Amino acid sequence: MTQFIALLADRGDVVVYHRASTNHRPRCGGTHWLVGRVTAECAGCHTALPLVSDRPDQPLTPDFNAHA
Template structure:
């Protein structure tokens, strides 16, 4: 979702939740998170951060190809 690598030199560091690293809340310093599809929320103060790779993990909606919905 977010591609910070291309524009990193121009935009600088952006606060975001990175699943492969230890993440500390910029609001309270806590390290417990409730991770959703697009954001991670601090369990202590409810500060929300965007995910670096949001929406790319977990079980998604599975649809069969060629099945039309009745109107």
């Protein structure tokens, strides 16, 4: 887990959508969002942001299983 945190720290600032707080759009400053399962899209300027998981045991990355 510490390698993952170090990787995120090297990336710098990343704009994401937090479900539990008021989110202001990066372009137009409004607060109206269309929230899906993986992203939230601005209702005004259509900017899409990835969602931040509130639960560390349920990451929002897709789980692709190879079926034989």
